Amino acid sequence: MNLSDRLPPPPSAATTIDVHAGRWYAPLMRETAVCFHLMAKPAGPRCNLRCTYCFYLEKERFFPEKTSFRMTDEVLEACTRQYIQANDAPEVIFSWQGGEPTLMGLDFYRKAVSFQKKYAAGKNIGNTLQTNGVLLDDEWGRFLAREKFLVGLSLDGPEEIHDPCRRGPHGAPTFALAMRALDVLKKRKVEFNILACINRKSAQKPQEVYRFFRRQGVTFVQFIPVVERMADHDGAALAGPDAAENAAPTPWSVDPDGYGDFLCGVFDEWVRQDVGRIFVMNFEWTLAAWAGAPQTACTFAARCGRALIVEHNGDVYSCDHFMYPEYRLGNVLTDDLRAMVESEKQRAFGAGKETSLPAACKNCDMLFACRGGCLKHRFGSSAAGEPGLNYLCAGTKKFLRHTAGPMKAMVGLLRNRRPVSTIMNMTEAANVQQIR
Numbered sequence: 001m002n003l004s005d006r007l008p009p010p011p012s013a014a015t016t017i018d019v020h021a022g023r024w025y026a027p028l029m030r031e032t033a034v035c036f037h038l039m040a041k042p043a044g045p046r047c048n049l050r051c052t053y054c055f056y057l058e059k060e061r062f063f064p065e066k067t068s069f070r071m072t073d074e075v076l077e078a079c080t081r082q083y084i085q086a087n088d089a090p091e092v093i094f095s096w097q098g099g100e101p102t103l104m105g106l107d108f109y110r111k112a113v114s115f116q117k118k119y120a121a122g123k124n125i126g127n128t129l130q131t132n133g134v135l136l137d138d139e140w141g142r143f144l145a146r147e148k149f150l151v152g153l154s155l156d157g158p159e160e161i162h163d164p165c166r167r168g169p170h171g172a173p174t175f176a177l178a179m180r181a182l183d184v185l186k187k188r189k190v191e192f193n194i195l196a197c198i199n200r201k202s203a204q205k206p207q208e209v210y211r212f213f214r215r216q217g218v219t220f221v222q223f224i225p226v227v228e229r230m231a232d233h234d235g236a237a238l239a240g241p242d243a244a245e246n247a248a249p250t251p252w253s254v255d256p257d258g259y260g261d262f263l264c265g266v267f268d269e270w271v272r273q274d275v276g277r278i279f280v281m282n283f284e285w286t287l288a289a290w291a292g293a294p295q296t297a298c299t300f301a302a303r304c305g306r307a308l309i310v311e312h313n314g315d316v317y318s319c320d321h322f323m324y325p326e327y328r329l330g331n332v333l334t335d336d337l338r339a340m341v342e343s344e345k346q347r348a349f350g351a352g353k354e355t356s357l358p359a360a361c362k363n364c365d366m367l368f369a370c371r372g373g374c375l376k377h378r379f380g381s382s383a384a385g386e387p388g389l390n391y392l393c394a395g396t397k398k399f400l401r402h403t404a405g406p407m408k409a410m411v412g413l414l415r416n417r418r419p420v421s422t423i424m425n426m427t428e429a430a431n432v433q434q435i436r
Helices: 021-028 057-062 073-086 106-119 138-146 175-187 206-215 256-273 281-291 337-341 344-355 393-402 404-415 422-429
Strands: 037-040 091-096 124-131 149-154 192-198 220-225 307-310 315-317 328-331 387-389
Touching (some): 073 091, 073 106, 091 106, 138 175, 206 256, 256 422, 404 422
Parallel strands (some): 037 091, 124 149, 192 220
């Protein structure tokens, strides 16, 4: 939801890179409607960078050595046809991610758009592309603008914050390449938002990160907490979601309190200066929760299971963070996608987000806003020793309570059909603490 006089708005290219379009339409459709989001990994885990915190590179180990990590035309067409036909939503969003999806080359996406038009059957079709930007040039820019792609550009902040974790295969810095990509997107007027990963060190500099994006003219940004754990068995660098609770977080994973402090630091500056001008998706999701509007982010929905992925070979998995053999649902070349989405296995997976909540969450006054967070991060324990608490709980709770007053005030403005940007006048006239 964008901060405006509408509550809630329909989905648009300016919402967020991981918008799950079906959730917006669910209240308008019959109860038996099937609406879901399918993220595609056309190049699999293959990437031209070696980011310290990447959780997907090591997924290569799940495929035979002969795998080329390139989606074939056969898989592409089957995926396109099934995704459109299986989805009852009037708008179907194709999300291209990786690895690095631009490694497929422009001809692949020209063909993808061609297949989309072939099978659209009157539905509105959209595309999003998440990229590190290394390969983006003017030809890419012209194509992305012409086909109205929404691009999510990975950029963690200024050079001294971006480069330590985001390196090339031989350790070369990548900030200049990401900034070149940003220039291409601006020049060709491609809609974009910034996806900034927040790690243990960058969390200590909320103002520096936020002000950098403001100087660059960024109007949509999403802050993604880096949370990974060290593997508790041989053959993997990182632990899977079902690893033992004592699997330690990696040294670069953001500290829970640090993450909360980061969001609070950014919010306090944003709420005084940039409401209505810069859209921070983390704040949009929080406002949606306070307003009782549908959540576009599965992380903050009561249940999940409607955001699946399809790998380069056509295999479909329950979730991007659960790309492990035990979460494989089938293959678009041999199985029915709608049946996979509606299978008992996938329904149980999605329901587990709600049914597995520890008592500490069920009794928390902020449950309506966080919903226990992502299943992948639920490896902590409550004060009573109950397992299943989200690792980021302390920081998330700190942020939600810190912003509760201004969020309630903004909901009030919306309901009285007043511009949400009025909140800036309120915070200038009185200390923001007085709103809480």
